[in-house]
Amino acid sequence: xxxxxIDGRELRLSEGERLNGIEAARRVGIEIPHYCWHPGLSVVxxxxxxxxxxxARDPKTGKVTMQPKLAPACNTIVxxxxxxxxxxxxxxxxxxxxxxxxxxxxxxxxxxxxxxGECRLQDYHFQHGQDQRRxxxxxxxxxxxxxxDITLFVDRCIMCSRCVRFVNEISGTGELMVVNRGAHExxxxxxxxxxxxxxxxxxxxxxxVGALADKDFLYRQRxxxxxxxxxxxxxxxTGCSIWIDENQDRIYRVRPRENPxxxxxxxxxxxxxxxxxxxxxxxxxxxxxxTAAGRxxxxxxxVIDEAPKRxxxxxxxxxxxxxxxxxxxxxxxxxxxHKWHGxxxxxxGPVPSTDADETFPGGFVISAEKCPNRRGVEAVVxxxxxxxxxxxxxxxxxxRSEFDAVWITAGYPxxxxxxxxxxxxxxxxxxxxxxxxxxPLSDRADFELPGAAWAEREGSYVNRNHxxxxxxxxxxPPAGVRTEGSLxxxxxxxxxxxxxxxxxxxxxxxxxxxxxxxxPVPEEGVQLTPPTADEPSAAPLSRGxxxxxx
Amino acid sequence: MKPDxxxxxxxxxxxxxxxxxxxxxxxxxxxxxxxxxxFSPKKTVEYPEQDHEIPDPIIYRGVHRLNRxxxxxxxxxxxxxxxxxxxxxxxxxxxxxxxxPDREKYPQTFTIDELRCIFCGMxxxxxxxxxxxxxxxxxxxxxxxxxxxxxxxxxxxxxDQTCQAEPSRTQRSDS
Numbered sequence: 001x002x003x004x005x006i007d008g009r010e011l012r013l014s015e016g017e018r019l020n021g022i023e024a025a026r027r028v029g030i031e032i033p034h035y036c037w038h039p040g041l042s043v044v045x046x047x048x049x050x051x052x053x054x055x056a057r058d059p060k061t062g063k064v065t066m067q068p069k070l071a072p073a074c075n076t077i078v079x080x081x082x083x084x085x086x087x088x089x090x091x092x093x094x095x096x097x098x099x100x101x102x103x104x105x106x107x108x109x110x111x112x113x114x115x116x117g118e119c120r121l122q123d124y125h126f127q128h129g130q131d132q133r134r135x136x137x138x139x140x141x142x143x144x145x146x147x148x149d150i151t152l153f154v155d156r157c158i159m160c161s162r163c164v165r166f167v168n169e170i171s172g173t174g175e176l177m178v179v180n181r182g183a184h185e186x187x188x189x190x191x192x193x194x195x196x197x198x199x200x201x202x203x204x205x206x207x208x209v210g211a212l213a214d215k216d217f218l219y220r221q222r223x224x225x226x227x228x229x230x231x232x233x234x235x236x237x238t239g240c241s242i243w244i245d246e247n248q249d250r251i252y253r254v255r256p257r258e259n260p261x262x263x264x265x266x267x268x269x270x271x272x273x274x275x276x277x278x279x280x281x282x283x284x285x286x287x288x289x290x291t292a293a294g295r296x297x298x299x300x301x302x303v304i305d306e307a308p309k310r311x312x313x314x315x316x317x318x319x320x321x322x323x324x325x326x327x328x329x330x331x332x333x334x335x336x337x338h339k340w341h342g343x344x345x346x347x348x349g350p351v352p353s354t355d356a357d358e359t360f361p362g363g364f365v366i367s368a369e370k371c372p373n374r375r376g377v378e379a380v381v382x383x384x385x386x387x388x389x390x391x392x393x394x395x396x397x398x399x400r401s402e403f404d405a406v407w408i409t410a411g412y413p414x415x416x417x418x419x420x421x422x423x424x425x426x427x428x429x430x431x432x433x434x435x436x437x438x439x440p441l442s443d444r445a446d447f448e449l450p451g452a453a454w455a456e457r458e459g460s461y462v463n464r465n466h467x468x469x470x471x472x473x474x475x476x477p478p479a480g481v482r483t484e485g486s487l488x489x490x491x492x493x494x495x496x497x498x499x500x501x502x503x504x505x506x507x508x509x510x511x512x513x514x515x516x517x518x519x520p521v522p523e524e525g526v527q528l529t530p531p532t533a534d535e536p537s538a539a540p541l542s543r544g545x546x547x548x549x550x
Numbered sequence: 551m552k553p554d555x556x557x558x559x560x561x562x563x564x565x566x567x568x569x570x571x572x573x574x575x576x577x578x579x580x581x582x583x584x585x586x587x588x589f590s591p592k593k594t595v596e597y598p599e600q601d602h603e604i605p606d607p608i609i610y611r612g613v614h615r616l617n618r619x620x621x622x623x624x625x626x627x628x629x630x631x632x633x634x635x636x637x638x639x640x641x642x643x644x645x646x647x648x649x650x651p652d653r654e655k656y657p658q659t660f661t662i663d664e665l666r667c668i669f670c671g672m673x674x675x676x677x678x679x680x681x682x683x684x685x686x687x688x689x690x691x692x693x694x695x696x697x698x699x700x701x702x703x704x705x706x707x708x709x710d711q712t713c714q715a716e717p718s719r720t721q722r723s724d725s
Contacts, residue, residue: 111629111678112655141654219645219655222630 002080005057006030007087013078021073021084022050032086033095033124035208036160037074040265040362041169045075047160049124051094052076053085070094092128099129105183107142107155115210117223121158148175148194149269150203150212152187157211159185163203170266170362171199187211198358198366201272202265205255214253216273221245221252229474230257230523232461233271234324234372234454235413238365239463240267241524244275244455249475251275251455259524261467268366277413277453278475283436284450285480295448300482303447304491307407310430311340314405320394321381322349323371324411325484326459327468327514328503330377332488334384337407339492345402346385347394348377349409350416367464371412372454376462379513379531401427409484410435411451417441434484452483458500459485460521462528468517469525470504598689607686607716611669614662615712616705617681623650624706625681628657632673632682640666641673660702665695680720685712 002013009028013019020043022032035047050073055066064083070090078084085091102121110116142155164176164187175195179188189195195203204214226245233240233254240263245253254275256267286297289306311317319337321330337344352370359365378388389397398406406428410416413436422440425431433445442448456477460470477483489498501520508518516526551558569575595602604610617625628645640663648656673682685708692698700708 109654111631112627141652144654219628219647222634224634225630 002078004078004080004082004084006084011078019078021052021054021071021076021078024078025073025084025086030086032073033120033128034074035120035124035158036162038162038165038206038265041162041165041206043075044161044165045072047098047158048072049095049098050074051098052091053088055083055085057081057083095124095128096130099125100134102158103129103133103137104135105155106137106158107153108137108139109142109156113153113156113210114213114218114223115156115207119210120208145188146194147187147189148196149200149215150195151215151218153211153213154186156209157187158209159187160208162206162208163187163212166199166203166206167195167197170202170360170364171197172361173197176203198268198270199266199360199364201269202256202267205265217253221247226252230471231455231474232372232469232471233267234461235271235274235370236268237367237369237371237374237464238263239372239461239467239469240271241469242267242271244474246455246475251278251475259469261524261527262463262469263364266362266364268364270366274413275455277436278455280437282438283453283478283481284438284442284448285478286450288445288448290444290446290448300487303449304487307430307432307447308340308491311337311344311405311407314341314430316343316345316403317341317405317407318345318347318394318398318403320347320349320391320406320408321377322409322411323351323374323377324349324454325377325409326373326457326461326471326500327376327380327507328459328500329409329457329484329488330373330380331503331507332485332492333407333409334380336488336492338384344385345389345394345397346381347389347391348374348381350391352412352414352416365464369464372461372463375464375466376460376468379462379511380507383511383513395421395424398425398428403428405430407432408434408441408445409451410439410441411453411484412436413453415439449487450481452477452481456481457483457485458498460500460504460517466528466530467525468514468521468528470500470521472500602688604686604688608719610686610688611671611684612686612688613664613684613690613708614667614673614700614705615683615685615708616660616702617683617709617718618706618713623653624656624660624702625679626657626660626677627653627679627681628655628660629678631676631678635672635676637670637672638666638668640664657702660705662700662705664690664698664700674719680718683719685716687712 004011004013004024006025006028007030011024011028022034022037025032032050032052034050036044037050051070052073053066054071054076055064057064059081073084110122116122142153145152145154159178161178164178167176168174175189175193176187179186201214204212225247227247229244229246231242231244233242241257241259243255243257244251245255254272256263256265258265287300287303288295289298289302317337319333321333334346337346351374354368354370357365357368382388404427406425410433417439419440422444431445432447432449433442434449434451435442436451436453455474458471458473460468462468485500486498504517508514513528513531516528619625628643630643633641633643642661643657644659645655646658648654669684671684674684
């Protein structure tokens with residue numbers, strides 16, 4: 001078994017494992033500072049921050065011989081008998097010199113830099129930099145350049161080239177490049193070819209300093225005011241793991257959260273910038289009841305009193321379960337409708353989709369299916385109804401006046417139904433529409449219920465590869481809105497507050513598909529077994545970090 | 551600073567004698583102070599008929615002002631450091647890109663809730679560009695709570711009122 005010694009600590013590697021010095025040091029709990037290395041990108045070894053002492057131990061005599069010069073840990077693949085020293089005077093001096101060099105031409109405009117607070121240059125300066133400066137450094141205003149989707153602060157850049165490697169290797173679009181040489185190096189785009197691709201937002205997260213700034217987030221908040229919450233993106237069936245950065249119940253930023261099983265380190269721009277609908281002033285915020293006298297806002301208690309009576313008395317009720325609902329909410333709603341009426345017809349709501357999946361050279365996939373949880377909802381519906389009825393079939397049957405009470409859940413961020421479709425259901429005496437925004441359908445509803453957006457709800461989503469991830473709520477819904485889960489929980493007559501965890505447990509016991517989700521779901525999620533070949537499962541993303549390319 | 555820092559000189563408390571242990575000399579000393587103040591000139595004033603005299607306006611912590619630069623623009627760069635330092639959370643800033651070519655960021659709005667403020671001076675301390683300063687104006691009052699929430703214009707107007715009598719408090723060599 002290959003053994004490496006890092007700062008006197010022994011690390012045993014499994015056979016055939018290829019780790020570089022930074023990754024190996026992390027295994028024994030040592031963080032080697034680095035700017036240019038990123039696990040998802042190729043190695044350039046240009047920042048020189050990860051310089052460490054490297055040596056080898058003679059297996060026979062046990063004598064350690066150190067190399068005279070420091071070597072970059074990012075570009076050193078650890079091998080049996082290798083000795084790394086990451087905390088020595090020599091290394092500390094090298095780090096301090098790198099920091100000094102980087103700050104020579106840096107504007108030091110931290111007070112107005114959006115990166116301040118999460119900036120590697122700041123952090124490493126305090127950890128590894130010198131207390132005193134030898135050069136005459138004055139703060140200045142950085143030059144600013146609009147390079148397309150992103151703003152570039154030219155002078156803040158430390159030339160780590162992470163962004164350039166990202167557009168070459170992951171998005172495959174190659175817009176960014178390094179121009180000029182030596183101390184005059186700058187990041188730029190070719191004239192007429194701005195940075196514009198569906199993954200461009202990732203370069204902002206990749207940038208270890210404040211050179212690349214998000215136009216959407218620029219100057220809106222200081223990062224230390226934001227609270228970060230783990231969540232799951234709901235804009236397509238890929239279901240990326242994300243961070244939601246929020247301050248006082250307002251989402252300011254969405255960032256990728258590392259998850260080797262789903263999205264690795266990236267998210268697409270649609271997920272990153274697609275959160276503004278949550279704070280749209282047009283959102284429904286009160287239940288509205290339509291009577292002969294007209295439409296009027298009512299209290300939730302009226303809905304909770306009236307809806308069960310109407311559905312229990314119905315001849316043939318139906319429910320439409322939106323693929324934007326979580327597994328738990330779908331499960332509670334199906335259970336609820338089933339409890340009210342044994343003959344209830346359950347259908348899955350419309351599944352918005354584009355023409356085809358988009359796959360990027362780095363392996364990232366933007367799904368054509370623009371909803372987070374079709375597989376989870378279908379599994380729940382087929383458990384309760386024995387099969388899955390699609391939206392088209394439901395509409396056709398509704399147009400034949402088959403249903404007299406219908407509960408439709410929606411929650412789509414984009415307009416999802418036109419007047420023509422909305423006019424199809426006929427002979428419906430009780431129409432309940434639970435949605436985020438007014439629509440032609442909600443205008444016809446007897447009960448128009450405001451729904452909660454994804455960040456306000458709690459529950460699990462099953463992605464395109466049957467990977468289940470759980471997200472907790474991150475912000476509170478606007479006043480007057482009740483989350484789907486808590487409404488169904490109360491309508492079912494359950495005690496206390498809605499607990500997604502308990503519902504998922506229940507679903508995992510009842511439905512074989514969800515059985516791997518018993519017990520607390522790990523942060524990264526769990527793999528569910530796909531149901532028997534109803535569809536060819538899309539090729540899963542390769543597991544584990546990308547191999548380092550050389 | 552660590553306890554083992556060489557610049558710290560550690561001293562032992564002196565051993566108390568009989569006089570010290572009996573507290574009598576200290577008791578007499580304290581009483582002497584009290585009696586002396588009974589007969590010394592009075593420092594209190596009959597406010598509001600009589601105005602309080604501020605010994606050193608440069609270190610007095612009164613109502614805030616927002617300073618202007620040489621071109622009359624607001625000096626603040628909207629870095630939020632005052633809002634971060636503020637223990638009373640009374641400063642609210644909305645930042646935006648500045649309309650001027652030589653500046654990157656400026657405060658679109660800058661609001662201080664003077665009722666919430668505890669006049670600790672941390673904002674002045676935190677400001678990297680000496681834009682927010684406390685003045686020696688102490689007699690601020692208003693007829694409503696809303697009136698006591700000072701916006702950017704109001705804070706700039708306080709600067710206009712006080713800039714003659716009280717020039718900028720900090721004199722930096724490099725700005």
